[in-house]
Amino acid sequence: MEAKYDFERKYREQILQCSRCGFCQAVCPVYGATLRPALNARGKMLVLKEIMDGKIELNDDLIETLFQCTTCASCFENCPSGVRVPDIIKQVRKDMVNIGSCHPAFKGMHEVLEKHTNIYAEEEPEDFDREHKTKAEYVFFVGCVGLYREDESTEASLELLDRLKVDYTLIDEVCCSGVLEDVGYELNEDLARTNIERILATGARAVITGCPYCARTFINKPEYGELKEKGVEVLHLSQFLKDFDFDVRTDKLVTYHDPCDLGRHCGIYNEPRETIRKIAPNFVELRHNRENALCCGAGGGVRGAYPKNSLAMARRRLEEVEETGAKIVLTECNSCVHNLSNAKLRKQKFKVYNTTQFINELMDDAE
């Protein structure tokens, strides 16, 4: 029987490789929040097998099952059969968009990025009262969440770069549009071209970004390949900051949440910890950390499409913070900061910060 959809053409063997062991269930944040077996990777692979066997149709009835995934890759990390679930999910979402079965939030996001330069359709660009230089050693690329949702975190990152006397500039950035690939669409080439041109125009030798997702997009997507060709390095802010000394320190018990986009997707686990250990010798790991970190629930468009479940996932993560007794939880992703801060209950007295925000606060206190 001829394959009807691209997901089958590309990933049939992968899907059949799922042995239904259920290791993924134990680590799936969506399952953890909903306790619905159809929503974990095993459930999704079973559904896809049924479609390949012609037993059920791929249609609107499966939007909730197949669009409710943070693409955190925890299932892939723990899969004894090596099933590349996030890749399969991204492909099946594209197949669904092709047949007109897309979650309205993602259809909306795609439409927004056809007309606007950021995912929130915000009209007024944020410049953080900083002059855009014509030439600089580094470009600091903020990302949509840092521009329009977690501006305090971004302000702190910029202040820290100022304090460290880094020669950087902001640009009139537009959405990297990598997220479209996760939610059934293709990366927007016009937006990518705009970013590349504006970065190259500065003569910068590297782009530093506080957004792990933007970093991932710049490094991995062929549409941004020109950056590498022209010798422009891409660094996540945690990689850039690890070699600095900050001369500040806290005695408070500090823990760290690994963002999925930085950890499992980029393999960056040590750099953030190197920085944290310099400023917070009293450091404790969360129960699930590094490759096994529990997702905050914001990724894969889930915060926008399923906000209640997304916040429930963040609350599960914050329970692990409570277990440690930490007073401070640091992370390196504005989406994680946003979701964890929103989910934090008033009775939970610890604070959630982007690492730069916390360093900046320590520096303010020391002055």
Place this chain on the structure above:
Amino acid sequence: MQIEGYNMPDELYYEENHFWVREEGDVVVMGMDDFAQAMAGEIVYVQLPDEGKQLKKGKKFAKLESGKWLGKVYAPVNGELVAVNEELETNPELINEDCYGKGWMYKIKPSDMAEVPELIHGAEAVEKWVLADIEKYAQE
């Protein structure tokens, strides 16, 4: 009072960003009005700052978020935040379900109660203001 389908009780006072205010002894209660909750859609998050926070009239003191919109909450009067609706921490949709009742947001002790009557008040003024905003948002 119904204005083009929006329920805008005329005994309340209104802050221009569509938050209502009601006097309750020496404090005021505030929340989001029906027009704003309908425009925002399902509210998914409300920031509940610690009590004791000093508020400055017209200045942002909290954020709220629906699936499609990030809103700012502005202080309707100068004063001190004395209570927040903790139910909203886990059930922010109460704002959509009952914006003038169970969905109340904050209680503020004004520095000067005389600031309350400076807010938008009275059937005529409220109607004029809401109709103008309906037109404004329709254009957007």
